[in-house]
Amino acid sequence: MKPDSTDSLIRIWASISRQQTQTVDPNNIITGVKGGGEWVQVGRNALPLFDAGLVGTQRQTLYLHSSPMQDVTNFGADILFPVLVRDIEALGIYKALGLPDSTVAKLKGPRIDIINVINLGRPIPVQDGFTGDVLTLDAATDSKFPNGRRLGGGTAPNRNQVNVNSVLISLIAAGDPGAGLAKGVEVNDKDYLDRFPFLAIAHQGLLQGHGGSNVPTVRDPARP
Incomplete structure:
Protein backbone atom coordinates (compact mmCIF):
# COMPACT_ATOMS: atom_id res chain seq x y z
CA MET A 1 0.00 0.00 0.00
CA LYS A 2 1.27 3.44 -0.90
CA PRO A 3 0.02 6.00 1.64
CA ASP A 4 0.14 8.76 -0.98
CA SER A 5 -2.01 6.84 -3.48
CA THR A 6 -5.73 6.21 -3.94
CA ASP A 7 -5.32 3.55 -6.64
CA SER A 8 -6.55 0.67 -4.45
CA LEU A 9 -9.61 2.44 -3.01
CA ILE A 10 -13.20 1.36 -3.65
CA ARG A 11 -15.92 3.83 -2.66
CA ILE A 12 -19.53 2.75 -2.13
CA TRP A 13 -22.88 4.21 -1.12
CA ALA A 14 -26.48 3.03 -1.46
CA SER A 15 -29.64 5.02 -2.10
CA ILE A 16 -33.20 4.13 -1.11
CA SER A 17 -36.01 5.06 -3.51
CA ARG A 18 -39.75 4.68 -3.77
CA GLN A 19 -42.41 5.84 -6.19
CA GLN A 20 -43.46 9.44 -5.76
CA THR A 21 -47.11 8.76 -4.96
CA GLN A 22 -48.11 6.28 -2.25
CA THR A 23 -51.80 5.37 -2.08
CA VAL A 24 -53.52 3.30 0.60
CA ASP A 25 -54.25 -0.14 -0.83
CA PRO A 26 -56.28 -2.49 1.41
CA ASN A 27 -55.42 -5.38 -0.90
CA ASN A 28 -51.69 -5.03 -0.23
CA ILE A 29 -51.22 -7.07 2.93
CA ILE A 30 -47.47 -6.38 3.05
CA THR A 31 -47.16 -2.56 3.06
CA GLY A 32 -50.79 -1.43 2.86
CA VAL A 33 -49.97 0.98 0.02
CA LYS A 34 -49.30 0.96 -3.70
CA GLY A 35 -46.89 3.23 -5.51
CA GLY A 36 -47.22 5.31 -8.63
CA GLY A 37 -45.27 7.93 -10.56
CA GLU A 38 -41.54 8.54 -10.82
CA TRP A 39 -39.06 6.87 -8.48
CA VAL A 40 -37.55 9.36 -6.02
CA GLN A 41 -34.74 9.03 -3.50
CA VAL A 42 -35.97 8.98 0.10
CA GLY A 43 -32.83 7.85 1.90
CA ARG A 44 -29.24 6.70 1.63
CA ASN A 45 -26.68 4.69 3.56
CA ALA A 46 -22.91 4.47 3.74
CA LEU A 47 -20.85 5.37 6.83
CA PRO A 48 -22.41 4.34 10.16
CA LEU A 49 -23.80 7.30 12.12
CA PHE A 50 -22.93 9.90 9.47
CA ASP A 51 -26.55 11.00 9.38
CA ALA A 52 -27.37 10.55 13.08
CA GLY A 53 -24.01 11.59 14.53
CA LEU A 54 -22.80 14.38 12.26
CA VAL A 55 -25.53 15.93 10.11
CA GLY A 56 -27.54 18.59 11.92
CA THR A 57 -31.25 17.90 12.36
CA GLN A 58 -32.23 20.90 10.24
CA ARG A 59 -30.49 19.26 7.27
CA GLN A 60 -31.75 15.69 7.72
CA THR A 61 -34.21 15.91 4.82
CA LEU A 62 -31.55 17.41 2.55
CA TYR A 63 -29.22 14.56 3.48
CA LEU A 64 -31.79 11.85 2.74
CA HIS A 65 -32.65 13.28 -0.68
CA SER A 66 -29.15 14.21 -1.86
CA SER A 67 -26.06 12.49 -3.25
CA PRO A 68 -22.60 12.23 -1.66
CA MET A 69 -21.34 14.22 -4.64
CA GLN A 70 -22.45 17.44 -2.88
CA ASP A 71 -21.68 16.47 0.73
CA VAL A 72 -18.82 18.93 1.23
CA THR A 73 -21.02 21.87 0.22
CA ASN A 74 -24.09 20.60 2.05
CA PHE A 75 -22.59 19.12 5.22
CA GLY A 76 -18.94 20.15 5.42
CA ALA A 77 -19.65 22.45 8.35
CA ASP A 78 -21.47 19.65 10.21
CA ILE A 79 -18.34 17.50 10.02
CA LEU A 80 -15.82 20.23 10.82
CA PHE A 81 -17.90 21.63 13.70
CA PRO A 82 -19.90 18.66 15.11
CA VAL A 83 -23.24 19.57 16.67
CA LEU A 84 -22.85 16.61 19.05
CA VAL A 85 -19.88 18.32 20.70
CA ARG A 86 -21.80 21.57 21.09
CA ASP A 87 -24.76 19.68 22.58
CA ILE A 88 -22.50 17.94 25.10
CA GLU A 89 -20.96 21.27 26.06
CA ALA A 90 -24.40 22.89 26.42
CA LEU A 91 -25.50 20.08 28.74
CA GLY A 92 -22.48 20.74 30.95
CA ILE A 93 -21.02 17.25 30.54
CA TYR A 94 -17.54 18.41 29.58
CA LYS A 95 -17.50 20.79 32.53
CA ALA A 96 -18.68 18.06 34.90
CA LEU A 97 -15.88 15.81 33.65
CA GLY A 98 -13.34 18.55 34.27
CA LEU A 99 -12.21 18.99 30.67
CA PRO A 100 -10.19 22.17 30.15
CA ASP A 101 -11.74 24.86 27.97
CA SER A 102 -8.84 24.50 25.54
CA THR A 103 -9.66 20.82 25.00
CA VAL A 104 -13.35 21.55 24.44
CA ALA A 105 -12.43 24.29 21.96
CA LYS A 106 -10.41 21.78 19.92
CA LEU A 107 -13.30 19.30 19.97
CA LYS A 108 -15.68 22.00 18.71
CA GLY A 109 -13.62 22.33 15.54
CA PRO A 110 -12.44 22.53 12.93
CA ARG A 111 -12.18 18.70 13.09
CA ILE A 112 -9.87 17.64 10.30
CA ASP A 113 -9.31 14.40 12.24
CA ILE A 114 -12.88 13.27 11.44
CA ILE A 115 -12.33 13.89 7.73
CA ASN A 116 -9.07 11.93 7.88
CA VAL A 117 -10.91 8.94 9.35
CA ILE A 118 -13.66 9.15 6.72
CA ASN A 119 -11.00 9.17 4.00
CA LEU A 120 -8.83 6.45 5.64
CA GLY A 121 -6.02 8.97 5.95
CA ARG A 122 -5.52 8.95 2.19
CA PRO A 123 -4.92 12.03 0.00
CA ILE A 124 -8.55 12.44 -1.08
CA PRO A 125 -9.42 16.06 -1.92
CA VAL A 126 -11.82 17.67 0.54
CA GLN A 127 -14.24 18.91 -2.10
CA ASP A 128 -17.49 17.91 -3.73
CA GLY A 129 -17.23 14.71 -5.73
CA PHE A 130 -14.36 13.35 -3.63
CA THR A 131 -15.07 13.54 0.12
CA GLY A 132 -18.51 12.53 1.40
CA ASP A 133 -20.65 9.92 3.08
CA VAL A 134 -19.32 6.86 1.27
CA LEU A 135 -17.71 3.65 2.45
CA THR A 136 -14.06 3.88 1.48
CA LEU A 137 -12.42 0.46 1.24
CA ASP A 138 -8.75 -0.18 0.59
CA ALA A 139 -8.50 -3.40 -1.41
CA ARG A 159 -17.92 -10.53 19.18
CA ASN A 160 -17.38 -8.24 16.21
CA GLN A 161 -14.04 -6.63 15.43
CA VAL A 162 -15.26 -3.35 16.89
CA ASN A 163 -18.31 -1.61 18.33
CA VAL A 164 -18.78 0.89 15.50
CA ASN A 165 -21.19 3.13 17.42
CA SER A 166 -18.75 3.45 20.30
CA VAL A 167 -15.78 4.16 18.03
CA LEU A 168 -17.52 6.89 16.06
CA ILE A 169 -19.19 8.62 19.00
CA SER A 170 -15.88 8.48 20.88
CA LEU A 171 -14.11 10.04 17.90
CA ILE A 172 -16.67 12.83 17.56
CA ALA A 173 -17.24 13.60 21.24
CA ALA A 174 -13.80 12.88 22.69
CA GLY A 175 -11.44 13.04 19.73
CA ASP A 176 -10.30 9.50 20.57
CA PRO A 177 -11.85 6.46 18.82
CA GLY A 178 -10.74 4.28 21.73
CA ALA A 179 -12.38 6.34 24.48
CA GLY A 180 -15.10 3.71 24.96
CA LEU A 181 -18.10 6.04 24.97
CA ALA A 182 -21.68 4.88 24.27
CA LYS A 183 -21.00 1.21 24.83
CA GLY A 184 -24.08 -0.97 25.06
CA VAL A 185 -24.58 -4.56 23.96
CA GLU A 186 -21.03 -5.70 23.25
CA VAL A 187 -21.71 -9.28 22.13
CA ASN A 188 -23.99 -11.01 19.66
CA ASP A 189 -26.70 -13.27 21.07
CA LYS A 190 -25.18 -16.26 19.25
CA ASP A 191 -21.70 -17.17 18.07
CA TYR A 192 -20.85 -16.13 14.53
CA LEU A 193 -19.82 -18.78 12.03
CA ASP A 194 -16.11 -18.93 11.21
CA ARG A 195 -16.91 -19.41 7.51
CA PHE A 196 -18.99 -17.70 4.86
CA PRO A 197 -21.61 -16.23 5.24
CA PHE A 198 -20.40 -15.71 8.87
CA LEU A 199 -23.95 -15.05 10.12
CA ALA A 200 -24.96 -16.88 13.28
CA ILE A 201 -27.29 -19.86 12.90
CA ALA A 202 -30.92 -18.75 13.06
CA HIS A 203 -32.78 -19.07 16.36
CA GLN A 204 -35.05 -22.05 16.94
CA GLY A 205 -38.40 -20.49 17.74
CA LEU A 206 -39.41 -23.00 20.40
CA LEU A 207 -36.24 -23.10 22.47
CA GLN A 208 -34.30 -19.92 21.71
CA GLY A 209 -35.07 -16.23 21.99
CA HIS A 210 -33.57 -12.81 21.43
CA GLY A 211 -32.99 -9.67 23.45
CA GLY A 212 -31.58 -8.60 26.77
CA SER A 213 -27.83 -8.32 27.25
CA ASN A 214 -27.06 -11.40 25.11
CA VAL A 215 -25.16 -12.86 28.06
CA PRO A 216 -24.72 -15.77 28.23
CA THR A 217 -24.56 -16.41 24.50
CA VAL A 218 -27.19 -18.87 23.26
CA ARG A 219 -25.65 -22.23 22.44
CA ASP A 220 -26.25 -24.46 19.42
CA PRO A 221 -27.85 -26.89 19.21
CA ALA A 222 -30.67 -25.64 21.43
CA ARG A 223 -31.17 -27.51 24.68
CA PRO A 224 -34.67 -27.90 26.17
Whole structure:
Protein backbone atom coordinates (compact mmCIF):
# COMPACT_ATOMS: atom_id res chain seq x y z
CA MET A 1 0.00 0.00 0.00
CA LYS A 2 1.27 3.44 -0.90
CA PRO A 3 0.02 6.00 1.64
CA ASP A 4 0.14 8.76 -0.98
CA SER A 5 -2.01 6.84 -3.48
CA THR A 6 -5.73 6.21 -3.94
CA ASP A 7 -5.32 3.55 -6.64
CA SER A 8 -6.55 0.67 -4.45
CA LEU A 9 -9.61 2.44 -3.01
CA ILE A 10 -13.20 1.36 -3.65
CA ARG A 11 -15.92 3.83 -2.66
CA ILE A 12 -19.53 2.75 -2.13
CA TRP A 13 -22.88 4.21 -1.12
CA ALA A 14 -26.48 3.03 -1.46
CA SER A 15 -29.64 5.02 -2.10
CA ILE A 16 -33.20 4.13 -1.11
CA SER A 17 -36.01 5.06 -3.51
CA ARG A 18 -39.75 4.68 -3.77
CA GLN A 19 -42.41 5.84 -6.19
CA GLN A 20 -43.46 9.44 -5.76
CA THR A 21 -47.11 8.76 -4.96
CA GLN A 22 -48.11 6.28 -2.25
CA THR A 23 -51.80 5.37 -2.08
CA VAL A 24 -53.52 3.30 0.60
CA ASP A 25 -54.25 -0.14 -0.83
CA PRO A 26 -56.28 -2.49 1.41
CA ASN A 27 -55.42 -5.38 -0.90
CA ASN A 28 -51.69 -5.03 -0.23
CA ILE A 29 -51.22 -7.07 2.93
CA ILE A 30 -47.47 -6.38 3.05
CA THR A 31 -47.16 -2.56 3.06
CA GLY A 32 -50.79 -1.43 2.86
CA VAL A 33 -49.97 0.98 0.02
CA LYS A 34 -49.30 0.96 -3.70
CA GLY A 35 -46.89 3.23 -5.51
CA GLY A 36 -47.22 5.31 -8.63
CA GLY A 37 -45.27 7.93 -10.56
CA GLU A 38 -41.54 8.54 -10.82
CA TRP A 39 -39.06 6.87 -8.48
CA VAL A 40 -37.55 9.36 -6.02
CA GLN A 41 -34.74 9.03 -3.50
CA VAL A 42 -35.97 8.98 0.10
CA GLY A 43 -32.83 7.85 1.90
CA ARG A 44 -29.24 6.70 1.63
CA ASN A 45 -26.68 4.69 3.56
CA ALA A 46 -22.91 4.47 3.74
CA LEU A 47 -20.85 5.37 6.83
CA PRO A 48 -22.41 4.34 10.16
CA LEU A 49 -23.80 7.30 12.12
CA PHE A 50 -22.93 9.90 9.47
CA ASP A 51 -26.55 11.00 9.38
CA ALA A 52 -27.37 10.55 13.08
CA GLY A 53 -24.01 11.59 14.53
CA LEU A 54 -22.80 14.38 12.26
CA VAL A 55 -25.53 15.93 10.11
CA GLY A 56 -27.54 18.59 11.92
CA THR A 57 -31.25 17.90 12.36
CA GLN A 58 -32.23 20.90 10.24
CA ARG A 59 -30.49 19.26 7.27
CA GLN A 60 -31.75 15.69 7.72
CA THR A 61 -34.21 15.91 4.82
CA LEU A 62 -31.55 17.41 2.55
CA TYR A 63 -29.22 14.56 3.48
CA LEU A 64 -31.79 11.85 2.74
CA HIS A 65 -32.65 13.28 -0.68
CA SER A 66 -29.15 14.21 -1.86
CA SER A 67 -26.06 12.49 -3.25
CA PRO A 68 -22.60 12.23 -1.66
CA MET A 69 -21.34 14.22 -4.64
CA GLN A 70 -22.45 17.44 -2.88
CA ASP A 71 -21.68 16.47 0.73
CA VAL A 72 -18.82 18.93 1.23
CA THR A 73 -21.02 21.87 0.22
CA ASN A 74 -24.09 20.60 2.05
CA PHE A 75 -22.59 19.12 5.22
CA GLY A 76 -18.94 20.15 5.42
CA ALA A 77 -19.65 22.45 8.35
CA ASP A 78 -21.47 19.65 10.21
CA ILE A 79 -18.34 17.50 10.02
CA LEU A 80 -15.82 20.23 10.82
CA PHE A 81 -17.90 21.63 13.70
CA PRO A 82 -19.90 18.66 15.11
CA VAL A 83 -23.24 19.57 16.67
CA LEU A 84 -22.85 16.61 19.05
CA VAL A 85 -19.88 18.32 20.70
CA ARG A 86 -21.80 21.57 21.09
CA ASP A 87 -24.76 19.68 22.58
CA ILE A 88 -22.50 17.94 25.10
CA GLU A 89 -20.96 21.27 26.06
CA ALA A 90 -24.40 22.89 26.42
CA LEU A 91 -25.50 20.08 28.74
CA GLY A 92 -22.48 20.74 30.95
CA ILE A 93 -21.02 17.25 30.54
CA TYR A 94 -17.54 18.41 29.58
CA LYS A 95 -17.50 20.79 32.53
CA ALA A 96 -18.68 18.06 34.90
CA LEU A 97 -15.88 15.81 33.65
CA GLY A 98 -13.34 18.55 34.27
CA LEU A 99 -12.21 18.99 30.67
CA PRO A 100 -10.19 22.17 30.15
CA ASP A 101 -11.74 24.86 27.97
CA SER A 102 -8.84 24.50 25.54
CA THR A 103 -9.66 20.82 25.00
CA VAL A 104 -13.35 21.55 24.44
CA ALA A 105 -12.43 24.29 21.96
CA LYS A 106 -10.41 21.78 19.92
CA LEU A 107 -13.30 19.30 19.97
CA LYS A 108 -15.68 22.00 18.71
CA GLY A 109 -13.62 22.33 15.54
CA PRO A 110 -12.44 22.53 12.93
CA ARG A 111 -12.18 18.70 13.09
CA ILE A 112 -9.87 17.64 10.30
CA ASP A 113 -9.31 14.40 12.24
CA ILE A 114 -12.88 13.27 11.44
CA ILE A 115 -12.33 13.89 7.73
CA ASN A 116 -9.07 11.93 7.88
CA VAL A 117 -10.91 8.94 9.35
CA ILE A 118 -13.66 9.15 6.72
CA ASN A 119 -11.00 9.17 4.00
CA LEU A 120 -8.83 6.45 5.64
CA GLY A 121 -6.02 8.97 5.95
CA ARG A 122 -5.52 8.95 2.19
CA PRO A 123 -4.92 12.03 0.00
CA ILE A 124 -8.55 12.44 -1.08
CA PRO A 125 -9.42 16.06 -1.92
CA VAL A 126 -11.82 17.67 0.54
CA GLN A 127 -14.24 18.91 -2.10
CA ASP A 128 -17.49 17.91 -3.73
CA GLY A 129 -17.23 14.71 -5.73
CA PHE A 130 -14.36 13.35 -3.63
CA THR A 131 -15.07 13.54 0.12
CA GLY A 132 -18.51 12.53 1.40
CA ASP A 133 -20.65 9.92 3.08
CA VAL A 134 -19.32 6.86 1.27
CA LEU A 135 -17.71 3.65 2.45
CA THR A 136 -14.06 3.88 1.48
CA LEU A 137 -12.42 0.46 1.24
CA ASP A 138 -8.75 -0.18 0.59
CA ALA A 139 -8.50 -3.40 -1.41
CA ALA A 140 -4.76 -3.58 -0.73
CA THR A 141 -5.10 -4.07 3.04
CA ASP A 142 -6.97 -6.46 5.33
CA SER A 143 -10.53 -5.56 6.27
CA LYS A 144 -10.78 -3.87 9.65
CA PHE A 145 -12.95 -0.91 10.58
CA PRO A 146 -12.95 1.79 9.26
CA ASN A 147 -11.59 -0.09 6.23
CA GLY A 148 -14.73 -2.23 6.13
CA ARG A 149 -15.25 -5.18 8.46
CA ARG A 150 -16.75 -8.64 8.33
CA LEU A 151 -19.19 -10.10 10.80
CA GLY A 152 -17.44 -11.51 13.83
CA GLY A 153 -13.67 -11.47 13.91
CA GLY A 154 -13.51 -10.19 17.48
CA THR A 155 -11.81 -11.49 20.60
CA ALA A 156 -14.49 -14.17 21.04
CA PRO A 157 -16.81 -16.04 18.63
CA ASN A 158 -19.76 -13.84 19.66
CA ARG A 159 -17.92 -10.53 19.18
CA ASN A 160 -17.38 -8.24 16.21
CA GLN A 161 -14.04 -6.63 15.43
CA VAL A 162 -15.26 -3.35 16.89
CA ASN A 163 -18.31 -1.61 18.33
CA VAL A 164 -18.78 0.89 15.50
CA ASN A 165 -21.19 3.13 17.42
CA SER A 166 -18.75 3.45 20.30
CA VAL A 167 -15.78 4.16 18.03
CA LEU A 168 -17.52 6.89 16.06
CA ILE A 169 -19.19 8.62 19.00
CA SER A 170 -15.88 8.48 20.88
CA LEU A 171 -14.11 10.04 17.90
CA ILE A 172 -16.67 12.83 17.56
CA ALA A 173 -17.24 13.60 21.24
CA ALA A 174 -13.80 12.88 22.69
CA GLY A 175 -11.44 13.04 19.73
CA ASP A 176 -10.30 9.50 20.57
CA PRO A 177 -11.85 6.46 18.82
CA GLY A 178 -10.74 4.28 21.73
CA ALA A 179 -12.38 6.34 24.48
CA GLY A 180 -15.10 3.71 24.96
CA LEU A 181 -18.10 6.04 24.97
CA ALA A 182 -21.68 4.88 24.27
CA LYS A 183 -21.00 1.21 24.83
CA GLY A 184 -24.08 -0.97 25.06
CA VAL A 185 -24.58 -4.56 23.96
CA GLU A 186 -21.03 -5.70 23.25
CA VAL A 187 -21.71 -9.28 22.13
CA ASN A 188 -23.99 -11.01 19.66
CA ASP A 189 -26.70 -13.27 21.07
CA LYS A 190 -25.18 -16.26 19.25
CA ASP A 191 -21.70 -17.17 18.07
CA TYR A 192 -20.85 -16.13 14.53
CA LEU A 193 -19.82 -18.78 12.03
CA ASP A 194 -16.11 -18.93 11.21
CA ARG A 195 -16.91 -19.41 7.51
CA PHE A 196 -18.99 -17.70 4.86
CA PRO A 197 -21.61 -16.23 5.24
CA PHE A 198 -20.40 -15.71 8.87
CA LEU A 199 -23.95 -15.05 10.12
CA ALA A 200 -24.96 -16.88 13.28
CA ILE A 201 -27.29 -19.86 12.90
CA ALA A 202 -30.92 -18.75 13.06
CA HIS A 203 -32.78 -19.07 16.36
CA GLN A 204 -35.05 -22.05 16.94
CA GLY A 205 -38.40 -20.49 17.74
CA LEU A 206 -39.41 -23.00 20.40
CA LEU A 207 -36.24 -23.10 22.47
CA GLN A 208 -34.30 -19.92 21.71
CA GLY A 209 -35.07 -16.23 21.99
CA HIS A 210 -33.57 -12.81 21.43
CA GLY A 211 -32.99 -9.67 23.45
CA GLY A 212 -31.58 -8.60 26.77
CA SER A 213 -27.83 -8.32 27.25
CA ASN A 214 -27.06 -11.40 25.11
CA VAL A 215 -25.16 -12.86 28.06
CA PRO A 216 -24.72 -15.77 28.23
CA THR A 217 -24.56 -16.41 24.50
CA VAL A 218 -27.19 -18.87 23.26
CA ARG A 219 -25.65 -22.23 22.44
CA ASP A 220 -26.25 -24.46 19.42
CA PRO A 221 -27.85 -26.89 19.21
CA ALA A 222 -30.67 -25.64 21.43
CA ARG A 223 -31.17 -27.51 24.68
CA PRO A 224 -34.67 -27.90 26.17
